[in-house]
Amino acid sequence: MVRSDVGILARRLAVVPVALLALGATAACGSKQVSRIDPNSVTDLSGRWNDTDSRLVANALIEQSLTGPWLNRYMQSHAGEAPTVIVGTFRNRSMEHIPVTPFIRDLEAAYVNSGAVQVVASADERGEVRAEREDQQENASAETRARIRQETGASYMLQGDITSIEDEENREKVIYYQIDATLVDLESNAKVWIGQHRIKKYIERPRFGS
Amino acid sequence: MYRTTTILGAIALLAACSSKKVNEQPIMENGDRVPSTEVTVAVAQEQVNRDRAIAEQRQGELMADALATCSGAICEAVTRGEVVIGMTTPQVLAATRTTEDAWSIRQSGNATVLAPATRLAAPSDAVGELALVQLRDGRVMTYGYRESQGMRLVSNPSEATTAGVARSRADALIREGDDYAARGDLDAALDRYDRASVLSMDDPMLEYRIATVLDKALRPIEAQLRYRMFLHRMELERIDAVGQAYANIAAAMVHARERIIVLERQGR
Numbered sequence: 270m271v272r273s274d275v276g277i278l279a280r281r282l283a284v285v286p287v288a289l290l291a292l293g294a295t296a297a298c299g300s301k302q303v304s305r306i307d308p309n310s311v312t313d314l315s316g317r318w319n320d321t322d323s324r325l326v327a328n329a330l331i332e333q334s335l336t337g338p339w340l341n342r343y344m345q346s347h348a349g350e351a352p353t354v355i356v357g358t359f360r361n362r363s364m365e366h367i368p369v370t371p372f373i374r375d376l377e378a379a380y381v382n383s384g385a386v387q388v389v390a391s392a393d394e395r396g397e398v399r400a401e402r403e404d405q406q407e408n409a410s411a412e413t414r415a416r417i418r419q420e421t422g423a424s425y426m427l428q429g430d431i432t433s434i435e436d437e438e439n440r441e442k443v444i445y446y447q448i449d450a451t452l453v454d455l456e457s458n459a460k461v462w463i464g465q466h467r468i469k470k471y472i473e474r475p476r477f478g479s
Numbered sequence: 480m481y482r483t484t485t486i487l488g489a490i491a492l493l494a495a496c497s498s499k500k501v502n503e504q505p506i507m508e509n510g511d512r513v514p515s516t517e518v519t520v521a522v523a524q525e526q527v528n529r530d531r532a533i534a535e536q537r538q539g540e541l542m543a544d545a546l547a548t549c550s551g552a553i554c555e556a557v558t559r560g561e562v563v564i565g566m567t568t569p570q571v572l573a574a575t576r577t578t579e580d581a582w583s584i585r586q587s588g589n590a591t592v593l594a595p596a597t598r599l600a601a602p603s604d605a606v607g608e609l610a611l612v613q614l615r616d617g618r619v620m621t622y623g624y625r626e627s628q629g630m631r632l633v634s635n636p637s638e639a640t641t642a643g644v645a646r647s648r649a650d651a652l653i654r655e656g657d658d659y660a661a662r663g664d665l666d667a668a669l670d671r672y673d674r675a676s677v678l679s680m681d682d683p684m685l686e687y688r689i690a691t692v693l694d695k696a697l698r699p700i701e702a703q704l705r706y707r708m709f710l711h712r713m714e715l716e717r718i719d720a721v722g723q724a725y726a727n728i729a730a731a732m733v734h735a736r737e738r739i740i741v742l743e744r745q746g747r
Binding site: 307309310311312313321324325327328331332335336339340341342343344345346347348349350351375379382383384385454456457459461471 | 503505507508509510511512513514515516519520521523524526527528530531532533534535537538576577578580581595596597599600601602608
């Protein structure tokens, strides 16, 4: 009697590793689903800063800066000449990791493509260009050599920061982001344009699960 | 009855203490589309191209007008992009590469004053940012630059030369230094005088000012050296001959000699 019970238990225990193995095999063979989707689509998964926020910020700053009076004022004072802007520091003062490069690049692209603003290489970017120009002085033929000391000096510097405020209770969370961008006159320190965009997110987690 | 009141009271208290939930309608949800900026950029591009074409056409007209009516030094100044005495309004606009939009132009009788339309993007010529241009009978009589030492006015051609500009800037620095000296900030005064001495190297009175400030700042060795330099520059024989006109300078020389004697005695 006892021997038959032990046998049943042993048979049942033997099933467990087989079942686990089968599960593992299923998981390994189950194909991952990847789809290409519209980059303009809104896809909020975690509620943290994502591409949609970056696009919204870029859109707001492009709209505000290209329609701001500073541009018209500069062009009127310089017979239609476009102002030159250099990108300075964009500080992330939030608790989250927020890549600022995408919306700065969007803004630069809008400036250059509209022809309204001339953008010069930032402090980080120009080192490589200067090194190449130096190299050309030694190695390039005279007629193709880039001339030195012909850089365009910027009239304004684009600076900004991102701040966030979080509020959370139980399953609910609110995140508020404020993005401030400023164009500062390099000679006078006057702030000729201030752009601002605010995003407020309400995140409600499910009662069960993550 | 009492129980009902208690229950209602407890419910009211709970409701008062619990946080208020605000049900805001989402403005953007999963699956929505972020609007493109292509339209904004295209509108800006169109506007900028239109404005630029108008401004460039006007600038071209002004340049043609300026060069057609100029001669000699004024033509050269227009080409260099520099305002000079004797220019007409179109020549000033051509030299500054601007149009009327950049200026606030006021006329009174035969006088015209051109001031920047906005300080945030003030027009400038090859020398610096212009603060005002004054014309009389249609010709530039005076013009001023906004510089770090303050406004620098040019009302005759000699003030526009390199030496004239240096003299004018040195004067501004000396004024600033005098102001600091009067307020008792001797370090700042010395700093301004030092900078002025680079621009105006043959000014004995500047040397005297530096010596006095060093003396007051209890730096006797340097003060003594500066007093000596002052005396050396003055060339005593010539001063004696000039008389009353140099009375103030002579008094300064007497003071410098006295101080040298005192400082030498203290040094022993």
